[in-house]
Amino acid sequence: MGKEKRQKEEKPGKRKKKSHRLYALVVLLLGIAIIALGVLILFYVQKIEISGNEYCTDQEIADTVQSDKYSINTLYILGKYALGYGEQLPCLESMEVGLKAPWVLKVTVKEKPIVGYVRNGEDYAYFDKAGLVVSESSSLIEGLPCIEGIEVKDIKLYKQLRSDDTRIFEEILETSKEVVKYHLSTDRIVCKDDKIYLHIGKVCVSLGKNVSSEQIAQIAPIMEKLGDQEGTLHLENYSETTETITFDIGEFPEEK
Template sequence: MKREEYLDDYQDHAERRPKKKKKKKKRKHRVYAFFVLLFAFLILVLGIFILFHVQKVEVKGNDYCSTEEIVKSVQNDKYSVNGLYVLAKYKLGYGKQPDCFESIKVSLKNPWTLKIIVQEKERIGYVMDSDGKYYYFDQDGMVVDVEEAPVDGIPLVDGMDPDELKLYHKLKKKSSIIYQEILEATREMKKYELSVTKIMCRSDRIYVYIGNVCVSLGNDVTSVKVAQIPKILEKLEGKEGTLHLENFSDESDTATFDIGVFPEDAG
């Protein structure tokens, strides 16, 4: 009996040994698989960092905003050296957009080249400070550009005298009621594509210079008044002087022209 019991115990022990070996092999396979996956993941991450490292940035659509300023605003943190990160940042709405832009679009031309397309806010007028700098503003009256020289095709606004001139800040003039009318004049001139060289304010009256003609709009700028300017200028046939539209309205079509007389002469 003792011999039989011994043989039974030996057989049970022999049956358990292969099971233990199988468990050990499974553990080894799992550990091996884990390190393989980890290694593959690290290679993938490293590949992304190396392949998508920004080496070149292309900027299109900018006129007055410098390429350097645009690139600096897009790559504004330490992670922005990676093209995928920058792309994701703008796709998710976390990208920075300078105040002088209507829109900005960021894409990848290839893994190492960023492509930036911008649409700038239109400059509709400018004012000068005492140092001779030119502050250009948009239709909302916000300064979007500062230059050292005047730009062709954009009118000077004389007599506005804002309290503060600062880039990306709105022009403000607390003491003048006519201030908003000046802004309205610049918007209307742009709307009707009139080639204005200067918009002047004197004694709360607004004058607009178009070629050799000064248009007097009074203290109230309306679309009805401005809409008449192109039609009347055609009839004047190159004459010089002041066109009076102060009292022109839907109810009154009064418009007079003083040949050879300008506000400076009358003042």
């Protein structure tokens, strides 16, 4: 009888402990829910500030950053890029994503340098040193050379330019890269009879079939000496061992 009485006396206490535990669990879950809701609201993407871009649009970059349905939260986006799962446009060399405020993302990009362009109907297709089309636009960017005299196939954004004449096309890409390297303002890079010519103002520079960095390096100082003279500058025979340079005043190669 005594034992049964003690068990009956203990039951209300156990019930009280269970109710306390249940209450604590409810409070804990409610607290977690409030924190989660606060994070969702506070870190909801309201603005994306983008810097470093010139030819790539803010919208293109923003769309890339928010490429999936979960990219409405700044913490999620930060984590995605920190772990290496974030997307990056092919026209960018680098992209850094950070927080300016809990609801504001700061994106800093570095674009691949454009070395030239080809005409694609009414538009201009701009490419980098590897021949990748990094931008297409109806607007002309001044100071870049136009590639002429070689057929380029399947011009598409973020795709490699292709030509049946692989060798001469590689030389043109190399020429474009060197022109940018030496800060030359070139109007056109023309391929004619498997030879490459640069058109700079009133001067046509003949580079021959194989273009070297040494050839391009000579152009700027020679152009300064030529002043307003017009004609053809022959660098096709110039090399580290043969420093032959001639200038034909008033003469130009025939255009096809």
